[in-house]
Amino acid sequence: MKKLINSPETVLADSLAGVAAAHPDLRVDHANRIIFRATPKAAGKVALLSGGGTGHEPLHGGFVGEGMLDAACAGAIFTSPTPDQMLEATKVVDRGAGVLHIVKNYTGDVMNFEIGAELAAAETGIKVAVVVVNDDVAVEDSSFTAGRRGVGTTVLLEKIAGAAAEEGRDLAAVAAVAQKVNESGRSMGVALTSCTVPSAGKPTFVLPDDEMEIGVGIHGEPGRRRVPLAGAAEVARQLVEPILSDLDFTGAPTIVMLNGLGGTPLIELYVMYAEVRKILDAAGITVARSLVGNYITALDMAGCSVTILKADDDLLRLWDAPVNTSGLRWGI
Amino acid sequence: MKKLINSPETVLADSLAGVAAAHPDLRVDHANRIIFRATPKAAGKVALLSGGGTGHEPLHGGFVGEGMLDAACAGAIFTSPTPDQMLEATKVVDRGAGVLHIVKNYTGDVMNFEIGAELAAAETGIKVAVVVVNDDVAVEDSSFTAGRRGVGTTVLLEKIAGAAAEEGRDLAAVAAVAQKVNESGRSMGVALTSCTVPSAGKPTFVLPDDEMEIGVGIHGEPGRRRVPLAGAAEVARQLVEPILSDLDFTGAPTIVMLNGLGGTPLIELYVMYAEVRKILDAAGITVARSLVGNYITALDMAGCSVTILKADDDLLRLWDAPVNTSGLRWGI
Numbered sequence: 001m002k003k004l005i006n007s008p009e010t011v012l013a014d015s016l017a018g019v020a021a022a023h024p025d026l027r028v029d030h031a032n033r034i035i036f037r038a039t040p041k042a043a044g045k046v047a048l049l050s051g052g053g054t055g056h057e058p059l060h061g062g063f064v065g066e067g068m069l070d071a072a073c074a075g076a077i078f079t080s081p082t083p084d085q086m087l088e089a090t091k092v093v094d095r096g097a098g099v100l101h102i103v104k105n106y107t108g109d110v111m112n113f114e115i116g117a118e119l120a121a122a123e124t125g126i127k128v129a130v131v132v133v134n135d136d137v138a139v140e141d142s143s144f145t146a147g148r149r150g151v152g153t154t155v156l157l158e159k160i161a162g163a164a165a166e167e168g169r170d171l172a173a174v175a176a177v178a179q180k181v182n183e184s185g186r187s188m189g190v191a192l193t194s195c196t197v198p199s200a201g202k203p204t205f206v207l208p209d210d211e212m213e214i215g216v217g218i219h220g221e222p223g224r225r226r227v228p229l230a231g232a233a234e235v236a237r238q239l240v241e242p243i244l245s246d247l248d249f250t251g252a253p254t255i256v257m258l259n260g261l262g263g264t265p266l267i268e269l270y271v272m273y274a275e276v277r278k279i280l281d282a283a284g285i286t287v288a289r290s291l292v293g294n295y296i297t298a299l300d301m302a303g304c305s306v307t308i309l310k311a312d313d314d315l316l317r318l319w320d321a322p323v324n325t326s327g328l329r330w331g332i
Numbered sequence: 333m334k335k336l337i338n339s340p341e342t343v344l345a346d347s348l349a350g351v352a353a354a355h356p357d358l359r360v361d362h363a364n365r366i367i368f369r370a371t372p373k374a375a376g377k378v379a380l381l382s383g384g385g386t387g388h389e390p391l392h393g394g395f396v397g398e399g400m401l402d403a404a405c406a407g408a409i410f411t412s413p414t415p416d417q418m419l420e421a422t423k424v425v426d427r428g429a430g431v432l433h434i435v436k437n438y439t440g441d442v443m444n445f446e447i448g449a450e451l452a453a454a455e456t457g458i459k460v461a462v463v464v465v466n467d468d469v470a471v472e473d474s475s476f477t478a479g480r481r482g483v484g485t486t487v488l489l490e491k492i493a494g495a496a497a498e499e500g501r502d503l504a505a506v507a508a509v510a511q512k513v514n515e516s517g518r519s520m521g522v523a524l525t526s527c528t529v530p531s532a533g534k535p536t537f538v539l540p541d542d543e544m545e546i547g548v549g550i551h552g553e554p555g556r557r558r559v560p561l562a563g564a565a566e567v568a569r570q571l572v573e574p575i576l577s578d579l580d581f582t583g584a585p586t587i588v589m590l591n592g593l594g595g596t597p598l599i600e601l602y603v604m605y606a607e608v609r610k611i612l613d614a615a616g617i618t619v620a621r622s623l624v625g626n627y628i629t630a631l632d633m634a635g636c637s638v639t640i641l642k643a644d645d646d647l648l649r650l651w652d653a654p655v656n657t658s659g660l661r662w663g664i
Contacts, residue, residue, distance in 0.1 A: 002524040002541065004600040004636060006563040011603060014564065018602030021609045022590075022622040057598040192334040209334065231338040232346065258354075265594040265632050266389040268336040270350030271343060277353045290354040292658075294626075300597050300634070304336060326624075329661035 008198035062327025080108035086116025098127030104150030138215025152307030153185030189305030236275035253288030262297035340530035394659025412440035418448025430459030436482030470547025484639030485517030495653035521637030568607035585620030594629035
């Protein structure tokens with residue numbers, strides 16, 4: 001295992017120390033492993049909280065800031081944060097208008113966020129709404145999931161719901177926007193290599209030099225099938241076709257994200273994006289906005305994922321609203 | 333070789349197609365392999381042109397846009413663009429106030445930019461100034477370089493000189509700012525793995541599982557030494573000490589970049605950044621601004637580099653000025 005770390009036991013704490021040192025507009029509660037805004041949003045506005053296992057950076061801590069999340073709870077590598085973290089973070093971010101919990105659909109995350117919300121209700125009376133993201137079309141159940149996994153749509157949802165909260169919509173309205181994004185977004189990924197969890201010290205799975213895993217999960221969960229390595233055009237086809245089969249994206253503006261899984265350089269992501277666009281153009285799908293880069297990763301996995309969101313005027317306007325986080329900043 | 337490409341021969345063209353499709357605020361001259369702004373800056377302002385071999389993304393094409401470059405010429409993978417490209421791009425970006433060429437110190441780049449500038453002078457009369465970046469403290473000469481290599485400081489220089497041009501300084505003044513940044517910036521990198529050039533199909537060098545290359549170049553050029561793998565704190569020490577030995581950074585605000593080389597996930601970069609900061613704090617060096625992420629890469633190489641720039645009030649103000657490029661966006 002070749003990693004720039006001190007030890008598997010200290011990766012999370014050490015990386016949070018780096019986040020705190022690099023970003024004066026963020027604060028880190030090191031005891032509770034919560035990243036939150038140095039300057040809270042105005043009183044009376046809905047707050048957004050997410051979180052999950054570490055190893056998917058910049059998700060979620062890199063999306064804390066103006067226009068997106070108010071805080072993120074960090075679990076150990078690929079491990080859900082605990083209900084106590086969610087409770088504490090809910091208290092930190094609430095500005096009197098309630099808190100939306102954004103949860104990726106993995107069994108541990110769903111359970112722990114649920115208990116966290118119950119604790120918050122019992123202890124504090126803070127209103128909590130929940131959206132569970134389940135956008136991965138690859139498989140219906142998986143190693144850590146009942147139902148579809150939550151992947152790339154989470155990024156788009158945190159941006160769009162964040163904008164809805166900033167403009168003063170109430171908790172029910174922000175939750176409704178988040179739910180709409182989840183229902184309108186679909187993703188699928190491919191791995192060229194496994195990732196290596198530091199505490200395991202070896203690759204999560206073995207992928208021969210001439211094969212790739214179509215439909216891989218962001219923790220290295222098995223996908224739909226192992227297939228021979230192929231060129232970018234064919235890989236794009238194998239990712240986009242299942243997405244288009246799952247939802248009709250015609251007749252609406254779409255937002256398309258070509259996301260790197262951590263170990264793939266940007267030049268390959270642009271090659272893939274070009275191929276994805278050819279397929280969408282041929283299918284008569286209108287791409288209104290694009291995002292190419294590393295946004296939801298799987299440690300050092302080589303590979304990428306495609307997310308397509310069927311938007312409308314309201315979602316596009318929220319997408320275009322100001323955002324200022326370390327992981328996603330907008331034009332000026 | 334596991335890469336998301338169609339073929340080694342088409343990587344550059346395919347990735348430029350992706351850039352054009354993803355970024356409506358950019359234009360791509362596919363014949364000349366030039367990325368330029370869709371909307372040119374105001375007439376009478378100095379333009380900035382850079383370029384170099386492909387494989388270092390987001391450098392340089394990702395830094396074209398408001399507040400940074402006006403255009404970037406893309407060469408083949410790890411190969412300088414040609415003088416004709418520089419000539420054509422110089423004509424495209426000139427707004428009547430001259431063009432600053434930003435050149436990383438590699439023999440091919442320096443020679444081709446020089447001929448490009450001579451062609452521009454002979455054909456067009458456009459005033460061209462040149463800054464050659466040579467900030468890598470690792471080695472004095474290298475595979476492709478006489479003198480020190482140009483690496484991470486290039487990113488900071490393109491940002492700061494870009495801001496100076498936007499605010500209307502003349503060509504001599506913008507070139508002077510760029511020169512000052514180059515003289516005040518130092519970098520050093522480490523590789524945990526080699527990169528793989530697509531046309532070669534195999535790693536550029538062989539690095540045993542228990543070793544790393546300290547002082548590696550961004551094309552996989554040899555560094556100072558091969559040493560046993562070490563923890564992040566020790567790696568940080570081996571990168572930062574040669575930088576601090578080369579220039580006195582005390583008594584001034586610094587800008588520190590912790591840059592990923594393409595195959596290293598963000599979480600490791602934050603771990604490294606925390607260790608770099610501990611060393612700088614202990615050395616009494618003031619860090620005024622931080623940048624953590626992938627900015628100047630070496631294809632899929634795992635590793636990172638540290639760049640430290642000794643700034644002053646003017647450089648900090650230019651650093652903080654608006655910027656809107658796909659590779660570097662600023663807060664709103």
